[in-house]
Amino acid sequence: MSKKMKFWTAGALGVMMAGLIGMNAYALEDKDIVGTWYVNSMSLDGENTFHPGMMKMEMTFNFTEDGKGEISELMEGQEPGVDAMEWKIDGDKVLITADDQTVEGEYSDGTLSVEMDGLSVVLSQEKEEYVPYVPGKPVAEPKLEDFNGDWTSTLIDLYGMQMPATGEIAGVEMKMSITDGNATLVLLEEGNETTTELKGVMEENALIFNAETQKEETETDSENYHLFSTDTMRFYLLEDGKLCFTTADSLPMEEETETEAPATEESEDGEDDFGGFDFTIKVYLDRVME
Known part of the structure; x- marks a missing residue:
């Protein structure tokens, strides 16, 4: 390998290592979390996921700058339920406390994944509208x-x-x-x-x-x-x-x-x-x- 090629390779590796170190050193900031987050995906068994709209349900987490906020749950035909919460950042995780219980929210690529009482939810700051399945028409003359x-x-x-x-x-x-x-x-x-x-x-x-x-x-x-x-x-x-x-x-x-x-x-x-x-x-x- 020529000296010029060795120099280029060493430089490229240096840039890559610096990037990896920067990624490992990255920690969440309040500005990443503050705002309203929508639950767009839920699972009860860790495998089968569904949109809460399937259950005619809507759930939001509202994180405010003072480390507080609210968890809102709305079921069609029922009065909305609102629980107060507190939150803080711990490395790349968000600790959320409500009803004297603390759960971890894992931040990744603009989403928060939270496990609570056997329920897995994925939140994002963009609300995904639920589109129900509309069945096809019955075949007129099947054999x-x-x-x-x-x-x-x-x-x-x-x-x-x-x-x-x-x-x-x-x-x-x-x-x-x-x-x-x-x-x-x-x-x-x-x-x-x-x-x-x-x-x-x-x-x-x-x-x-x-x-x-x-x-x-x-x-x-x-x-x-x-x-x-x-x-x-x-x-x-x-x-x-x-x-x-x-x-x-x-x-x-x-x-x-x-x-x-x-x-x-x-x-x-x-x-x-x-x-x-x-x-x-x-x-x-x-x-x-x-």
């Missing part, structure tokens, strides 16, 4: 074999809220293997695993399954928990490629409207007993690709 394949649930629309159909969020996971109207359904609900053999028939554009045999394995104390019955199940093949399960007593998908809510009775004081609550349950499944 029985169009339903064939292995399917796994990815999303559940539960009482008007969308959430991942895995992990601890909805507590429901569905796996299906369908062959020419015969199916094996493995349903996991709150730790209870039920395997059901199903026999299906086409009714207009829906595949209606009826249970033939069932085996249940209980892993928790909630052995009587069932979100929906597997006796009779209705499935639609959607134009976007998903499979949609809906309860057997629900309206056909073509007759549903986005704004219509089920009728409810009024109590003596004139209030709606259920507040116009949406009791519709749908599970969306994706085809498992080999």
Whole structure:
């Protein structure tokens, strides 16, 4: 190697080392934290993440210059909850104290990651709007074999809220293997695993399954928990490629409207007993690709 090349290499290494030393010496400053931060991502199990908007929820952290602030939580249809907090910087972390508990917020590339009471949240100073999944229209004239394949649930629309159909969020996971109207359904609900053999028939554009045999394995104390019955199940093949399960007593998908809510009775004081609550349950499944 020539002297000129050695000199250039040594200089480049020197610049790189100086940069690394500078990175290691970097510490957060108050100006990096002060302001309003929005929770744009949440997880209950450390794996399945979702936008709080899926739960019709909004959470913000407001850091003020005096080392204080507020944590605000808003659920649709409820009064907002506000908790006072205190905060301080410790190296590259932010220590947040609220309700006599202190948690660490880890700063990286303009985001804060916070673990609190088993809930993992990621915050940023830009609010990300939640865009709900809009299901495709049911296929008009599907053939029985169009339903064939292995399917796994990815999303559940539960009482008007969308959430991942895995992990601890909805507590429901569905796996299906369908062959020419015969199916094996493995349903996991709150730790209870039920395997059901199903026999299906086409009714207009829906595949209606009826249970033939069932085996249940209980892993928790909630052995009587069932979100929906597997006796009779209705499935639609959607134009976007998903499979949609809906309860057997629900309206056909073509007759549903986005704004219509089920009728409810009024109590003596004139209030709606259920507040116009949406009791519709749908599970969306994706085809498992080999």
